[in-house]
Amino acid sequence: MMDSIKKVSRKITGALFGSISKDIGIDLGTANTLVYVRGRGIVINEPSVVAINKRTGQVLAIGTEAKKMVGKTPGHIVASRPLVDGVISDFEVTQQMLRYFIEKVHKESFSFIPRPRVLVGIPCGVTEVEKRAVIDAVIMAGAREAYLIDEPMAAAMERVYP
Amino acid sequence: MIQAGGNMIVDIGGGTSEIAVISLGGVVVARSLRIAGDEMNEDIIRFVRDEFNMLIGERTAENIKIAIGSATPLKATMEMPIRGRDLVTGVPKEIIINDENVREALSRSIRIIVNTIRTIVEETPPELLSDIMQKGIILAGGGSLIRNLDVFIADETEIPVCTIEDPLTAVVRGTGIVLENIEDLREVLVEMEDDRPLL
Numbered sequence A: 001m002m003d004s005i006k007k008v009s010r011k012i013t014g015a016l017f018g019s020i021s022k023d024i025g026i027d028l029g030t031a032n033t034l035v036y037v038r039g040r041g042i043v044i045n046e047p048s049v050v051a052i053n054k055r056t057g058q059v060l061a062i063g064t065e066a067k068k069m070v071g072k073t074p075g076h077i078v079a080s081r082p083l084v085d086g087v088i089s090d091f092e093v094t095q096q097m098l099r100y101f102i103e104k105v106h107k108e109s110f111s112f113i114p115r116p117r118v119l120v121g122i123p124c125g126v127t128e129v130e131k132r133a134v135i136d137a138v139i140m141a142g143a144r145e146a147y148l149i150d151e152p153m154a155a156a157m158e159r160v161y162p
Numbered sequence B: 001m002i003q004a005g006g007n008m009i010v011d012i013g014g015g016t017s018e019i020a021v022i023s024l025g026g027v028v029v030a031r032s033l034r035i036a037g038d039e040m041n042e043d044i045i046r047f048v049r050d051e052f053n054m055l056i057g058e059r060t061a062e063n064i065k066i067a068i069g070s071a072t073p074l075k076a077t078m079e080m081p082i083r084g085r086d087l088v089t090g091v092p093k094e095i096i097i098n099d100e101n102v103r104e105a106l107s108r109s110i111r112i113i114v115n116t117i118r119t120i121v122e123e124t125p126p127e128l129l130s131d132i133m134q135k136g137i138i139l140a141g142g143g144s145l146i147r148n149l150d151v152f153i154a155d156e157t158e159i160p161v162c163t164i165e166d167p168l169t170a171v172v173r174g175t176g177i178v179l180e181n182i183e184d185l186r187e188v189l190v191e192m193e194d195d196r197p198l199l
């Protein structure tokens, strides 16, 4: 019976997640993005929406502000979701959205605290390329290191680790 | 330590529903389907178009789903006025939509989710299934807040169902638990196959 259990995860060696750094957990959902800061709890809970001026390429709004614009934008502005079907569909915009949220959290701390290490949830069954895209987007958005967890595992954590 | 034994999680989000059986910190069987909250909004848009000849936007559809969406009949009927554009005349109009209308609109998507849960149940090793029968299916994600969805899934699968507390924040709370207890929980981190050193 036990050998039928295919473990996707395994131990990662090394001294990860020391106690000095500000570690954050992110639920990068297709609809909503949430951020948990170690020692503080959930600090961000906003729609995964970004509004962009297509003429200038400028980001006009992210999160709650951007969602208010959905369905109401003039032709040159798009308010859209950078994740589709659970995976990154627009890498550049996802990266900008993550940067905005990570900086929002990081700015509130003392500047000598190193950039955060980030744990992100991913849906089951995503490809290696899609996983790599999540890691790269998080690193480019300002994380020092990025780690992944299967979303159903994260959702069940309170039950399996009481 | 992580509790031994199987758990089934059904996470109904915006773009996808994830159905997974986990045990000992790993995923045993899982399926992701592109039927979730967004598709339910589309279901409502289609229903209103076909039944009321009226065009509504996605925001309106989502508001309807959240306000009166259900999977089985409610004790007291619910209804709400909605505004949109008449498809024939092109002018704005208002109609009243009720819980029965919305239930009908959502039934196809909910049926597909339930059928996929059944498929996963069939693929679950018997020992783990017996754990799941005992502990119940865990519902998470915003879509799990559809009224009576837990009851409907329990009836259809003959497995008890419980919606996790505050289902919209379950995943991020889980990442928090892992961060706060990383010494114990390192094993739940997903490894990359290529093992390329991180940037």
Ligand SMILES: Nc1ncnc2c1ncn2[C@@H]1O[C@H](COP(=O)(O)OP(=O)(O)O)[C@@H](O)[C@H]1O
Binding pocket: A028, A029, A030, A031, A032, A033, B012, B013, B014, B015, B016, B036, B037, B038, B062, B065, B066, B069, B140, B141, B142, B143, B144, B145, B146, B147, B167, B168
């Ligand atoms: N009370 C509710 N009833 C039904 N659906 C809801 C409710 N609240 C939120 N939702 C739906 O849940 C979905 C978002 O869930 P979420 O778990 O945040 O998704 P994701 O993980 O994809 O970001 C949306 O489709 C939203 O309409």
Ligand SMILES: [Mg+2]
Binding pocket: A027, A029, A030, A151, B011, B013, B014, B141, B171
């Ligand atoms: Mg989710």
